[in-house]
Amino acid sequence: MIKIPKVIDLVVKNDLCIGCGVCVYQCPSNALEMKWNDKGFLIPEISGVCDSDGGCLDVCPFNPIPKKEVTTEDDLADVYLNDATKHHSKIGKYLGIYAGYSNQYRLTSSSGGLATYVFIKLLEENIVDYVFSVKDSTKVGVNYEYSIASTKEELLNASKTRYFPVTLATVLPKINELKGKVAIVGVGCFIKAIRLAQHKNPSLREKIPFLIGIICGGVKSRFFTEYLSGKIDVELENIRKPEFRIKDLNSTASDYSFGCLDEDDGKEKTIKMREVGDMWGTGMFKANACDFCDDVTTELADISIGDAWIHPFNKDGRGTNVLISRTNLSEIIIQDGIKKGDVTIENISLENILMSQQGSFNHRHTALKYRVKRAKKRGFLVPPKRHSNYNITNDFKLVQRYRMKVRSFSLYIWAKNKNSLAFDAAIKRKLSILGYLTYLYQRKKRIIKRIQRK
Known part of the structure; x- marks a missing residue:
């Protein structure tokens, strides 16, 4: 054996x-x-x-x-x-x-x-x-x-x-x-x-x-680099020296760019990350x-x-x-x-x-119990976790579910067709649903906070 x-x-x-x-x-x-x-x-x-x-x-x-x-x-x-x-x-x-x-x-x-x-x-x-x-x-x-x-x-x-x-x-x-x-x-x-x-x-x-x-x-995933390079028209085989945090000294800390050298023409090409969209809150790649x-x-x-x-x-x-x-x-x-x-x-x-790090705490601590419970129901093993005792609202559960869908779908789609335009078209609907669910969740949170302050 x-x-x-x-x-x-x-x-x-x-x-x-x-x-x-x-x-x-x-x-x-x-x-x-x-x-x-x-x-x-x-x-x-x-x-x-x-x-x-x-x-x-x-x-x-x-x-x-x-x-x-x-x-x-x-x-x-x-x-x-x-x-x-x-x-x-x-x-x-x-x-x-x-x-x-x-x-x-x-x-x-x-x-x-x-x-x-x-x-x-x-x-x-x-x-x-x-x-x-x-x-x-x-x-x-x-x-x-x-x-x-x-x-x-x-x-x-x-x-x-x-x-x-x-x-x-x-x-x-x-x-x-x-x-x-x-x-x-x-x-x-x-x-x-x-x-x-x-x-x-x-x-x-x-x-x-x-x-x-x-x-x-x-x-x-390495797909993240490939996708961003595709957004600036650099072919996969020509990606050299990708930089993920190119600063804009005249702007804010979060207003940075991605860039890489295109070996085909020897030029460095860049794109502002704000033009790409939310690559972190959505869980893509x-x-x-x-x-x-x-x-x-x-x-x-x-x-x-x-x-x-x-x-x-x-x-x-x-x-x-x-x-x-x-x-x-x-x-x-x-x-x-x-x-x-x-x-x-x-x-x-x-x-x-x-x-x-509030966004990360909210995702990785507050919503952890929901993801652990969901994984165990599907028969997956999960390590012991410290922050798995929070109960979250149904609207936040929907946000979590769609983040997981976007994460897995982004990897699946890029593996099938490594083309940034095709990828954007394929994932657009799921991102729109996630964006709307996130908006509803955040709006409800703001309303509750205003009520609590009164």
Whole structure:
């Protein structure tokens, strides 16, 4: 009887794989390899003989049957974030909450440049010797991938946001060959996978002393890049160096563009994202696993960094970060940067950090119970979740249902016909229904708030 890796059987087949690739690193029999699936995501596939020891499942952030001591992010935080003196159910353990930017790297980064600043400080202060970050790939058909940086110059080449599937499987297998310590950047699920790997292999805790978490609105399929490139008339085979957050310094932070180099004519072409429509609230091209993630602020990282989508920072097209420190080392780096004048950072309130990610909290916390219940009714396995006790109104249930329809339909349609005009026509009706349902839901919320204020 052929043995099937447990992560394939219990996670991939349930459409809960996020592509982190830590299972590939963990597999003792080297039976897994990351491949592109028909939805434009990287997932593990069987490439060798499996011994079914279950190690691959132990490090999976969407493991539906986790060990008791690491059931949720809260359990892992109790192990790895002992410095943190404060806690909030929505953002996890923390020391400080800030907003600001790097004075040197702001304009060359997607937002405020603080992630780049922190990584460079980690190298300059010899806290780590290497950084695993995402940069341009030289592989055919792959725009970006994780790579190993050991110099400031290499890090500066990886200082932009990449809405493109990547996997840690390209770098983690090399970690034991590297002499020295490593810092890693990742979204919440990737950071959780690393913490689970540290739990299973305690030596990795010393080897990886620092994690930077990027606050994430959802992992996008490679179809997202293909679709946006099609909107600016770049053929799939000619896409080079896509940029997802091209700033408009004379406008607001959210008024950014997508652009890429067209290898056919050597020209860079761009389009304002506001011309494309809502690619985030609708869930288009998003991984299914993201609908079962309740970690909005990368709670398990040493430091969490995102965009300051709140007044007055959102009015500045140069970009501003929100930042949550969770360990003493992250606090030292922040305070030292302020003292030396390397960064412009101010304390913000808990209310402000919650407001900056309000849409994500509303979707991933408030509506989680509905999605979990619906998935279980259809026979899918779902990992234990912390924020699955909210009851939502029927109008919000309809919004959720249509977001899920739009998400899955967008992947299905693009796989059939990779033409942006045809795609827009095919999905138009579903987007119109979702837009109308969302309008009714938001209108009802506003009416209720007005009544409550009286």
